Amino acid sequence: MRGDKAIEELLEHAAPRSTPPTEHESMVRDAVYAEWRAVTGRVRMRQRMTFFAVAATVLLGIAVSFNALQVTDVQSVQVATISKSHGSIYLLGDQSVLNQVTDLESISAGEVIVTGEDSGIGLEWGNGGSLRIDKNTRIRFTSEDSVYLESGRIYFDSRPSQLVAAITGSGLEITTDHGSVRHLGTQFMTYADTERLSVSVREGEVAVDGVYVEEAVAVKGQRLTVSGGARPVVVNINGYGEAWDWIENTAPSADVDGKSVDEFLKWVGRETGLQVSYESSAAEQKARDGILKGNIDMSPRDELRLRMSGEDLDYRIDGGTIYVSAIDSSSRP
8 A cells, every 4th residue: 555655646746748749649549440450350250250160060960961861762662572574664763764674673662663565564562462563554652552653554452362472462552643542352453544543343342532532432343433523433344354354464473383273263263353163063073183283474364274284174264254164084085
């Protein structure tokens, strides 16, 4: 405290300081202003750098997330395997370019298949069942239990014969621009184009639900057609004939080794839509006793012609029925 008082007394006796020249005051003021601008400039630069750093972090996060999504998309889910195919088959690639494929073995969710004028595909559906694709068809495989039929014709059998290795299917939903198709344990054919959707049922029951129709149902022997806002039309049809013939060329391979001729005939009937009728009890017994070997790789009718030639049985097809008769073995040459 005494030191402070002594300094105060000395200052009281000191003469007043002279006012600095104006030009000196201006120089000092300019120097202070320049320093202030330098300091604030550094602050702004730090702020800008902080902003850019944050922005870069955000962009990096977006890029990582996008790449993660791309990896997930690449790791797609297999929904079906190809058991049979013929003709020109295409996969829809980038920019809607059709790429012809010759060695396609499986189908994954998200892929689009386009068939040519001369082609057809038989698929073992991942959840069970047999899916067939006709010529001039465009179909997207959307998930493990659904497809989008843009145009063309497909066939689904949810309960293949016991001679076929595939398990019973749990279900398949077919969506189109006109509505969706759901089934209950059945064989059915679906056709779609820009004007209409039609579903033909060989066995079981199918329901169609769309913008202008709700739970319209078709059962065995019926075809249901939906077109625009018109009421659904249901007509009676046969489960065999020219409209169904195309599916036989893509029927799944079957194992008949150790199976009876009767079991084989039931498989042929299921694949062709034909009924099997024995013309005598003797013919039926021979069919039950006859045992086959090997696998089935040809179409059902071709296999029928081949297999029956080695048995004491004859057959004829009349209308929607395969009539089987016995041959007297003693009359064979």
